[in-house]
Amino acid sequence: MTCKLTSGIGAFLILLGILVMLTPWIIFPVCEVEGMYLKTVSGVQMPMKCGWTARAETGMGALIIVGGGLLIARGTPETRQAVGVFSIATGILVILFPTVLIGMCALADHPCRQLTLPALEILGIIVIVAGGYLIWKRE
Amino acid sequence: MNSLFFRLIRSSLANRPYRNIATVFVFALIAATLFSTQFLMKGAEQSLDAGISRMGADILVVPEESSMAGQSIILTGQPTSFFFDNSGFESISRIPGVAKASSQVYIATLFASCCAAPVQMIAIDAKNDFTITPWLQENPGVKLGKDDIIIGSNVIQNVGKDLMFFGHNFHVVGILDRTGTGVDNSVFTRIEDAHVMAEESGTRAVRKLTIPYGMVSAVLVKVEPGSSPQVVAADIEEHVQGTKTILREGLLHAVHGQLVATLQLLYGSFLAVAIVSIPLLGTISAMVANERKEEVSIFRALGATRGFVVFLMLAETCALAIIGSIIGITTAAGVLVIYQDYITHSLNIPFVIPSGVAILADGTGALVLALGIAGIATLYPAYLTMRAEPYEVIRGGES
Numbered sequence: 001m002t003c004k005l006t007s008g009i010g011a012f013l014i015l016l017g018i019l020v021m022l023t024p025w026i027i028f029p030v031c032e033v034e035g036m037y038l039k040t041v042s043g044v045q046m047p048m049k050c051g052w053t054a055r056a057e058t059g060m061g062a063l064i065i066v067g068g069g070l071l072i073a074r075g076t077p078e079t080r081q082a083v084g085v086f087s088i089a090t091g092i093l094v095i096l097f098p099t100v101l102i103g104m105c106a107l108a109d110h111p112c113r114q115l116t117l118p119a120l121e122i123l124g125i126i127v128i129v130a131g132g133y134l135i136w137k138r139e
Numbered sequence: 140m141n142s143l144f145f146r147l148i149r150s151s152l153a154n155r156p157y158r159n160i161a162t163v164f165v166f167a168l169i170a171a172t173l174f175s176t177q178f179l180m181k182g183a184e185q186s187l188d189a190g191i192s193r194m195g196a197d198i199l200v201v202p203e204e205s206s207m208a209g210q211s212i213i214l215t216g217q218p219t220s221f222f223f224d225n226s227g228f229e230s231i232s233r234i235p236g237v238a239k240a241s242s243q244v245y246i247a248t249l250f251a252s253c254c255a256a257p258v259q260m261i262a263i264d265a266k267n268d269f270t271i272t273p274w275l276q277e278n279p280g281v282k283l284g285k286d287d288i289i290i291g292s293n294v295i296q297n298v299g300k301d302l303m304f305f306g307h308n309f310h311v312v313g314i315l316d317r318t319g320t321g322v323d324n325s326v327f328t329r330i331e332d333a334h335v336m337a338e339e340s341g342t343r344a345v346r347k348l349t350i351p352y353g354m355v356s357a358v359l360v361k362v363e364p365g366s367s368p369q370v371v372a373a374d375i376e377e378h379v380q381g382t383k384t385i386l387r388e389g390l391l392h393a394v395h396g397q398l399v400a401t402l403q404l405l406y407g408s409f410l411a412v413a414i415v416s417i418p419l420l421g422t423i424s425a426m427v428a429n430e431r432k433e434e435v436s437i438f439r440a441l442g443a444t445r446g447f448v449v450f451l452m453l454a455e456t457c458a459l460a461i462i463g464s465i466i467g468i469t470t471a472a473g474v475l476v477i478y479q480d481y482i483t484h485s486l487n488i489p490f491v492i493p494s495g496v497a498i499l500a501d502g503t504g505a506l507v508l509a510l511g512i513a514g515i516a517t518l519y520p521a522y523l524t525m526r527a528e529p530y531e532v533i534r535g536g537e538s
Contacts, residue, residue: 106295107295108293108480108483108484109480113480114480114481114484114485115481117477118477118480118481121477122474122477
């Protein structure tokens with residue numbers, strides 16, 4: 001794999017990381033950005049499940065950016081392999097946070113279910129594919 | 140021989156990666172648009188069938204002025220309340236062709252904060268009911284007793300827990316399977332319990348609920364075997380003034396109406412891509428045939444028949460069509476499954492993921508069509524190849 005291609009994939013991972021970070025807050029915002037909160041009996045407003053997923057995805061996006069940066073800074077076969085495995089793991093987590101680990105709102109008409117969830121699933125799949133490609137073409 | 144044939148196809152495809160990627164993309168687009176159209180239609184139809192089968196009726200009789208509201212209850216679960224005189228129920232039961240009739244009362248529940256779903260309460264006449272009774276027979280451990288409710292799959296609560304409507308606590312005894320229709324947003328209870336809830340609502344709820352005695356919202360009708368639901372429906376409308384009948388065909392027509400713009404867009408895209416792709420793929424194949432004149436002539440000089448060469452060209456295009464179609468169908472299915480909630484709400488239609496058999500049939504249909512286009516596109520280059528004389532071509536290459 002050429003150095004140019006390695007850096008290109010690194011830049012692509014950084015872009016994906018930024019998208020994972022921005023999707024739940026700006027691109028396809030979760031319910032709390034739309035002003036929808038969970039209200040307790042005492043009247044306290046709290047973020048719903050999708051809000052906590054959005055926070056977790058922000059962290060996951062930052063990790064993907066780190067992986068991409070590492071690939072640009074040092075594109076050796078070992079780094080490519082390590083970033084590949086790391087990207088697959090983060091991609092799986094990008095999908096698992098909104099589906100299994102934390103989840104989204106249960107109601108299908110909420111914005112988090114209609115747009116944020118599918119967008120994160122697609123981004124997660126792309127990150128996994130990019131990671132798989134790095135492992136496949138590590139030499 | 141076979142392994143040589145496949146090796147030839149593989150090396151030929153590998154030698155022209157960019158052109159083949161473009162061809163694969165065209166086939167993927169054709170297969171994806173056709174598959175998406177079929178997937179959406181089947182999803183809506185199967186969902187509607189599941190919803191109607193859950194209601195258990197051939198005909199839904201509602202007050203004339205509330206026919207749209209009655210339709211919405213089944214299609215989208217938009218909560219609504221309407222009533223008409225129960226004397227109509229007696230008249231409907233006596234109409235020839237009517238096997239069973241059962242009345243229901245529809246109550247739109249109160250909207251709470253953001254996280255409360257709009258729920259349609261359907262109060263059933265337990266004695267004559269055929270909506271929930273078959274489900275209860277399939278689940279022998281469950282009984283719909285006093286203050287019990289059976290909830291649709293979109294209503295968030297577990298069996299054994301309570302749900303409050305108009306200040307009245309109901310006990311969840313069962314959850315219905317997902318149908319993709321408005322039934323998923325409904326809760327079913329007995330008419331007697333609904334009346335108690337209405338009486339208590341004045342003191343317990345933020346808004347008083349009124350369910351007039353002797354009034355119902357709809358009458359569900361099952362026709363006798365051999366009778367036509369359309370004929371019976373027309374008789375009901377004629378004999379019971381002020382009523383409107385809702386049939387499966389009418390609901391399907393309404394869903395088609397909702398889907399028409401999207402389907403036209405998809406069919407239009409498919410036709411445009413198909414029409415443009417045939418000459419485009421033909422030109423690409425002709426270019427390839429022209430570039431490979433000498434290679435083909437050497438094959439011929441080595442003893443390959445014209446049929447073998449044509450078959451080779453056809454197999455190469457078909458391989459691209461198969462790869463493109465699989466990519467297109469898989470991507471389209473993935474996107475449609477992932478975005479099903481968005482599709483349901485933006486198009487305002489009932490929708491479930493179609494059955495495996497239906498998906499397989501749609502996928503096969505799209506694949507066969509892509510192969511047909513590949514075959515047509517290969518005809519002209521194949522004709523050119525068959526006409527060429529190997530000796531002349533090889534000599535021409537030397538000069």
